[in-house]
Amino acid sequence: MSVIHGLLPYILPGALVTIKITIGAWLVSALLGLVLAVVRDTRKRVITIPVVAVIEVIRAIPPLIILYIIFFGLGTFHINLDPLTSAIVGLGVSDAVFTAEYYRAGFLTVAHAQRDAGMSIGLKRMQVMRFVVVPQTIPFIVPPLLNSFVGLMKYATLASAVGAPELLYGAQNYMETTGRVAPAAVAIMGLYIVVTLPLTRLVKGLERRVRARTRA
Amino acid sequence: MGQVGGWLAILAGGLVVTIELSAATLVLSVVISGCLAVMSISPWRVLRAIASAYVDVFRSIPILALAISVYYGLGRVLHQLGLSPFDTGVLVLTAIESAYLAELYRGALQAIRQQQWDAASSVGLRWVGTLRSVILPQALPPAIPITLNMTVAIIKDSSLLSIIAVSEVTLVANQLIAETFRPTEVYFLVALLYLVLILPLSQVSKYVEKVVERRLGIRPGTEQDKALRRLSIEAEARAG
Amino acid sequence: MPRSSVSMRAGIALALLSAFVAACSSSSSTTSSISPASTASSIKTITPGVITIATYGSDPPLITVGPGANQLGGLSGDWINAFAAEFGLKVKLFQTTFASTLTAVQQGKADIGAPVYYTSARAQLYYYTYPVDVESLVVFTKSSFHYTGPSSLLGHKVGSVTGYVWTPYFQKFFGSDLLVYPTAKDAQTAFVNGQIDAYLDADLNYFSPPMSLSPTISVHAVSGGDFGVPADLVSSQSYWIVRCNEQGLANALDVARQKLVATWANLLTSDGAPAGYPQQTPSLVKPAEAC
Numbered sequence: 001m002s003v004i005h006g007l008l009p010y011i012l013p014g015a016l017v018t019i020k021i022t023i024g025a026w027l028v029s030a031l032l033g034l035v036l037a038v039v040r041d042t043r044k045r046v047i048t049i050p051v052v053a054v055i056e057v058i059r060a061i062p063p064l065i066i067l068y069i070i071f072f073g074l075g076t077f078h079i080n081l082d083p084l085t086s087a088i089v090g091l092g093v094s095d096a097v098f099t100a101e102y103y104r105a106g107f108l109t110v111a112h113a114q115r116d117a118g119m120s121i122g123l124k125r126m127q128v129m130r131f132v133v134v135p136q137t138i139p140f141i142v143p144p145l146l147n148s149f150v151g152l153m154k155y156a157t158l159a160s161a162v163g164a165p166e167l168l169y170g171a172q173n174y175m176e177t178t179g180r181v182a183p184a185a186v187a188i189m190g191l192y193i194v195v196t197l198p199l200t201r202l203v204k205g206l207e208r209r210v211r212a213r214t215r216a
Numbered sequence: 217m218g219q220v221g222g223w224l225a226i227l228a229g230g231l232v233v234t235i236e237l238s239a240a241t242l243v244l245s246v247v248i249s250g251c252l253a254v255m256s257i258s259p260w261r262v263l264r265a266i267a268s269a270y271v272d273v274f275r276s277i278p279i280l281a282l283a284i285s286v287y288y289g290l291g292r293v294l295h296q297l298g299l300s301p302f303d304t305g306v307l308v309l310t311a312i313e314s315a316y317l318a319e320l321y322r323g324a325l326q327a328i329r330q331q332q333w334d335a336a337s338s339v340g341l342r343w344v345g346t347l348r349s350v351i352l353p354q355a356l357p358p359a360i361p362i363t364l365n366m367t368v369a370i371i372k373d374s375s376l377l378s379i380i381a382v383s384e385v386t387l388v389a390n391q392l393i394a395e396t397f398r399p400t401e402v403y404f405l406v407a408l409l410y411l412v413l414i415l416p417l418s419q420v421s422k423y424v425e426k427v428v429e430r431r432l433g434i435r436p437g438t439e440q441d442k443a444l445r446r447l448s449i450e451a452e453a454r455a456g
Numbered sequence: 457m458p459r460s461s462v463s464m465r466a467g468i469a470l471a472l473l474s475a476f477v478a479a480c481s482s483s484s485s486t487t488s489s490i491s492p493a494s495t496a497s498s499i500k501t502i503t504p505g506v507i508t509i510a511t512y513g514s515d516p517p518l519i520t521v522g523p524g525a526n527q528l529g530g531l532s533g534d535w536i537n538a539f540a541a542e543f544g545l546k547v548k549l550f551q552t553t554f555a556s557t558l559t560a561v562q563q564g565k566a567d568i569g570a571p572v573y574y575t576s577a578r579a580q581l582y583y584y585t586y587p588v589d590v591e592s593l594v595v596f597t598k599s600s601f602h603y604t605g606p607s608s609l610l611g612h613k614v615g616s617v618t619g620y621v622w623t624p625y626f627q628k629f630f631g632s633d634l635l636v637y638p639t640a641k642d643a644q645t646a647f648v649n650g651q652i653d654a655y656l657d658a659d660l661n662y663f664s665p666p667m668s669l670s671p672t673i674s675v676h677a678v679s680g681g682d683f684g685v686p687a688d689l690v691s692s693q694s695y696w697i698v699r700c701n702e703q704g705l706a707n708a709l710d711v712a713r714q715k716l717v718a719t720w721a722n723l724l725t726s727d728g729a730p731a732g733y734p735q736q737t738p739s740l741v742k743p744a745e746a747c
Contacts, residue, residue, distance in 0.1 A: 009523070060368070060414035061407045062375040064386060069407065072399035072556075075563030080502075154278040161280075161379065163552040165525070168281055175288065176513060176641045177522065179665055185285035189277050196276035288642070291649030300613070301635060301651075381635040381646070387618070391627075391636060394555035394619030397562060397581055 003183050007174060011187055014170025021087050021156040021166055026149045028092025033099025038129055040100065041107060055097045063094040064158050071162040087159035087166075095148055095155075102144035106137035143207040150199045154192065167191070223392060223405060230388030231409050233302070237384055238371045240306045245314040245370070246363060252314065253321035259343055267318065274315035279376050283308045287380040305377035309370065317366050324358045325351060357428040364421035368414050375410075385409060499543045499708055501567045507545040509536065510557035510566035513639045516664045517727035518589060518736075519570060521551050531736060532571060532588055532696075534723045539712035553638040555619030558582075561697055567705060571694035573621050579746035583700050585709045587693035587743075589736040591658035593622060593685065595676040596667065601653060603674065606682045615643045615652035621692070625684040626656060641666070656683070658692075663730050693738050700747035713740065 040051050058066070067090035074081060081089065110133045118128035160169035171184035255267035287294070287304050294304055328351055336346040378387035389406045393399045501507055509528065514520040520529035526549050528536050540547050550557075550566045561569040562581055571588040572578070597603050611633065616623050618636045626634050635652055637643035640661065647655035648666045659675065667673055680687025698706045716723070721737060 013525075056415065056418065057411060060372075060411050060418065062372040062386070062410060064375045064378075065403060065407055065410065068399070069403045072393075072559055072563070073403050075559070075565060076398075076400040078564060080563060080565050154276075157278040157280040158376070163550060163556070168278070168284070171281070172284065173522065175284075176639075181285065181289035185281075185289050188281050189285065192278060192281065193273060193276040197272055200272075200275065287651075288645050288649070291646060291651050295650035379638060381615070381637050381642070383632065383636070387636065390553075390555055390638075391618050391623060394558060395577075395624055397558070397577075399559055 006178065007183055007187055010170040010174040010184070011167065011191075014165060014167040015191065017084065017159075017164060017166040017169075018153065018156045021084065021091065021159050021164065022149065022153045024084075024088035025091035025095060025152045025156070026145075028088060029095035029099045029148055029152065030145055032092065032096035034103055036096060036100035037103035037107065040104065041129070042125070055100060058093065059097045061094075063091060063155055064161060066090045066094045067158055067162055083159065083162045083164035086162055087156070087164045091152055091155055091158065095152055099145065099148055102141060102148075103137065105144075106140040107133050109140055110136045139210055139213065143203050143210060146199065146203045146206065150196055150203065153196065220401070220405070223396070223402060224409075226392055227385055227388055227402075227405055227409060230383060230385035231413070233382065234371065234374050234384040235413070237302065237305060237309070237374045237377065237382065238367065241309045241313060241370050241374070242363075242367050244306065244310040245317050245366070248310065248314040249317035249321050252318035253325055254347065256318070256322050257325050271315045271318050274312050275319070277312065279309065279312050279373055280379060282312060283377060283380050301377075301381045305374075305380060305382045309373060309377065313366065313370050313373065316369070317363070320362045320366070321355070321359060324355045324362060327358070328354050357431060361421050361425040361428060364417060364424060368417050368421070371410070371414055371417075499545060499705060500702075501545065501705070502564055503548070505545060506548050507536070507540055507543075507568065508548045508550055508566045509568045509570065510550045510552060510560035511570045512552065512554040512557050513641050514664075515640065515661065517724060517729040517733070518660060518664075521549060525549070530727050531723055534727065535588065535696075535709070535713055535716065536568075538716055539709050542712050542715075543708060553619075554617050554640070555638075558619060558697075561699060564699065567698065567702065568709070569697040571696055573689070573692040573694055574743040575621050575689075576744075576746065578697070579744065581700060581747070582697035583703050583706050583745055583747055584695040584697060584743050585706045586713050586740045587695050587738040589660070590691070590693050590734070590738050591660050592691045593656065593678045593689070594659045594662075595678060596647060596655040596657070596662065597653065597674050597676065598650070599672050599674045601674070603654070603676050609654050612653040613651070614654045614656060615646055616656045617643055620657070621689055622656065622683070622685050625686075625689075629683045660734070663733055669730060693743075695743065710740070710742075 036051065036055060040048055040055070042048060067086060070081065070090045070093075071083065071086040114132055114136075115128050118132045119125070123131065156166055157168040159166050160172065163169075167188055171188045174184040175181050252267045252270060255263040256271070258264060283305065286308055287301065299307070332350055332354070333346060336350045341349065374384055375386040377384060378390065381387070385406055389402050393402050396402065499507075511519070511521050511528070514522070515530070517530050519532040521527070526547050527533075528547055528549060536547060539545075550560055552560065557566070557569045558572065558578070560566040569582070574584060595603065595609070602608065606629070610630070613633055613635060614626070614630050615635045615637060616626055617640050618638055623634075623636060635643075635646070637646065640657060643652070643655055643657070644661065644666050646652050648670075656678075661667060662673070662675055663669055678685070678690055680690050682690075696706070696709055698709075717740075721735065724733060724736060
């Protein structure tokens with residue numbers, strides 16, 4: 001159909017950029033979240049209080065504002081990140097505070113007894129983290145991390161607000177150039193449903209399996 | 217510093233709209249999600265299918281994509297119905313947030329053990345009766361922190377409606393920046409305003425969560441505690 | 457300045473090429489072998505060899521963005537492409553909302569900003585080139601709307617764009633009835649859909665989509681003082697803007713424009729201007745620069 005032909009040059013490049021943003025932001029979130037969670041796990045109040053404060057503050061700011069601050073705010077200091085990088089950093093940081101909570105929940109499932117056992121055989125806290133806690137957390141972390149991936153895919157649309165040429169940006173270009181909204185709207189929403197739905201089902205299935213493991 | 221004061225006054229006007237938008241969305245979402253959650257655990261397959269379809273669809277669509285598609289795509293229809301950008305924004309935000317909230321409410325309902333249902337039916341209560349007298353009252357306490365966390369999510373997502381000309385605080389900020397050429401200062405003020413609005417809410421939510429845990433006799437580290445914690449984190453992360 | 461003698465050499469050699477490029481409004485890529493290396497290096501841009509332009513969307517025939525990622529067309533495109541060809545630069549576009557184009561230039565995300573009006577506040581931050589076109593503020597309503605003056609719009613939903621020079625005045629006049637959109641196209645779509653009763657923008661918008669000279673739309677003139685807008689902002693010219701410390705870039709743009717004087721009047725037609733489109737030949741005088 002000619003409509004699809006007309007859409008493709010706008011939609012395809014956009015989809016590629018959306019994928020880049022999603023993967024980039026997800027990596028930032030997964031890694032930064034882990035760092036935050038591990039740092040927060042310490043018992044030293046001097047460290048936990050500022051870290052918790054930073055986490056709470058970032059959690060309270062809309063991702064769009066964080067994006068604007070990174071893109072335009074840093075620009076005032078002549079740190080000009082391009083739209084794609086700004087989106088990856090902004091969305092990643094915004095999501096990292098949630099990933100950190102997932103990691104924390106995972107750490108809690110590793111009973112204190114295990115940690116104490118680790119300490120009693122002479123392992124330092126960091127080593128206990130590395131060899132005892134984090135490995136056992138991994139199965140619990142997979143579903144929420146996958147969830148965060150799916151969520152970031154949807155929030156990638158925010159990148160259009162700072163000029164990153166992702167899917168929504170492409171759809172808007174099509175709408176502006178041809179004056180028709182329906183084909184682009186159907187395309188973008190359809191694409192999101194088709195990609196997101198199976199992934200969400202997968203997450204639910206994984207969650208059920210993980211929950212079954214804890215029950216045992 | 218008087219300049220900053222002037223900016224704050226202008227931004228505060230936008231914040232009022234943010235609050236109105238979020239409040240309207242919250243009220244509608246709670247009602248819709250409550251119905252959807254009940255439908256999804258009901259014994260009638262049709263109801264479960266409808267709820268499932270609604271949740272699946274609206275949890276998959278990004279808010280910005282839906283907002284732009286509805287506002288510009290259905291523009292004539294919206295005009296005939298007399299719906300302003302604010303009204304459209306509330307509808308779009310409600311459609312999507314209620315889908316997430318419904319899943320979380322469903323989780324709270326399902327966390328109530330099968331024993332309760334069995335005990336009620338052995339006493340002669342039918343499904344609706346059990347729901348009203350036994351299940352819902354027990355699901356209510358955990359639903360409160362979930363709803364509070366969802367309120368935070370709604371307030372944050374309301375910033376996206378600046379794209380369809382809703383004069384909430386983000387749009388007002390963009391206009392202010394175009395006049396003053398000072399993005400850093402203005403966006404930091406906006407972040408501050410969101411903090412002032414949201415931080416108290418999240419603190420209250422945490423406190424309520426602890427109260428609920430104490431009342432339900434949940435000890436930290438147990439499976440119920442983990443389930444509750446997961447639900448409330450997911451509420452704010454709009455995930456699950 | 458040494459550059460002017462070099463550019464005169466290059467200019468004579470390239471005048472025909474520039475006119476050809478401009479008349480065809482073709483894509484921006486150039487062959488840098490044509491211009492001497494010294495002219496290219498005298499134009500300092502954020503990315504060497506590339507001129508980055510912040511754009512806010514298409515408004516044919518004045519300016520069109522696309523269909524390629526870095527294609528600028530229309531009258532503004534003719535000017536830019538001639539400039540880029542002359543100085544051996546590739547064109548890169550940063551397409552965003554209207555208000556963001558101003559910030560983009562200010563922060564060094566772009567070298568040049570797509571044409572905007574002059575205000576003394578903007579002049580503190582930006583250096584202006586020769587004018588691109590002349591526009592007047594008008595009120596667009598549906599023909600069925602009984603417009604009798606500014607007060608007849610009170611209580612009705614009215615639309616404009618974030619960052620326009622008139623928007624602060626509109627906000628005082630209309631209060632919460634004023635809806636501001638990120639781009640002109642968004643606002644015009646809402647107007648055509650009926651979601652706003654009146655759209656306030658430059659007269660030239662009437663000729664391009666989505667309004668497209670529709671007979672169902674009426675255009676009403678605006679006088680100084682209407683809606684609180686001062687007289688000197690009712691009729692304005694638009695200019696390219698650069699950062700204050702990039703005056704050399706602005707002057708280079710003016711050099712390119714100077715060379716198009718002979719062909720300028722014909723460019724509008726070849727850019728597809730509909731019949732009745734006002735000629736855009738403002739006199740090549742710069743506004744009061746403040747930096």
